[in-house]
Amino acid sequence: LAAHWDTRPFADKDENPAAKFDGANDGASGVAVLLEIARALQAGQPPAVGVDIIFFDGEDWGHDTETWEKIGKGKPANFPLPPGLDSWWCLGSQHWSKNKHKPNYSAYYGILLDMVGAKNSHFFKEGVSMQYAPAVTNKIWKTASQLGYSSLFVNREVAGITDDHKYVNEIGKIPMVDIVHYHPALGFFGDYHHRTKDNLELISPETLEAVGRVLLAVIYSEE
Template structure:
């Protein structure tokens, strides 16, 4: 449509109106620019992968940390003494549990609290026991595994986090580290399903089931939690696990986004392959603390990898680069709170 022979005052009004619209649009743009919130600048301490690797190695040197064995007891004392040396308030939960194969276990959850005076808290956890059978291995299937990745890697990262916290300025949140016991004495890999008794939801994750129903502090709560399970293998990938997304989607996004900003997106992948029953499920369900699971995923074999519950799970598969990716991401998450 063409406008013809309009009076001068009409054209002036049209021009003025257009100018006002442009000024208003420009003003809105400026307002939007001014309301952009910049991320705070935070000095995040360095996570030392060499130190974390040595913590993993030391655990393996004890031998398989199978409940009711000397290696298990020695490892437990080692963890307690280390956390105390790093200035944490350390508590233990000693309890008994019966396994699927009717073994009575003496178990111990270990809780290390940093900055107990801080009200806002983050919970970090891993299991510290190792599998009593290599039931996915064709050789020596009835012997216990070293559990370098399945157990020791997560604990190694948590010990290093404790060491780093002891040597640097405090974050704005308190940190509670829990080492769950009795996670890995579940049914054998033979297709047989043995239903747990009424007081258990699963033969797996005995320590987290116990703690979630019997917290070390009756009124304890945390803003959120992060679980570390099999977090040290070479070329590891950690997907957005389904139960984590269901219970704590915003925390998954927080952790994975932080990893991406640090350049670790080749480890923390935005794949959603399904869920698993791990310690985080019981912390979410019974303790009512939103907890995510950083857990190994094999794109060929699905969760866990070919080393899982086999004698391949030794120091040969542990990578300092992977420990660094997980540990440094966690330090950044903590210090950006």
């Protein structure tokens, strides 16, 4: 299980692009669910399979020329990528996928949480997840439907996005699914994305609970 715990260091989609913001959904929500998952696993019956939890750093540091000029940092060319990295996005997962914490580490599969706490969220079957881990993706969405969360976990495939799971799949060779709030019809992650309105007022306890219950059900279904 994974999430990124960093928050983008500037609200570059805001009127004041250099402003800081809380990142209550984009960063903190996935971390919050996984911390509660850890507490539940510790307090309850041990599952039949081992569960590892990893929090990636540097997921939201990505930039382009427009972003960096807006915040007064110059152009990205002035900040070349360090050796061994393919993108300024998802820095932690890129590094971990190439330098795992244990030699020869692997897992049956992974589940990534990103922006999983907003009101009126919808989670679609994201393209990279369906490319590398279709069986796991379908299992998660089927479980959500059985628990009564089909309006939240929408049974529809959408285009892939760049997120931490991309590098865990491609480099780490672990099939990983991304549960992420993304609106395919509008082509964006929500009007709070990388803006100062990404704060606690955005968060729905019901959404967080639903995601947590689905994950626990999936974990305990494994034999």
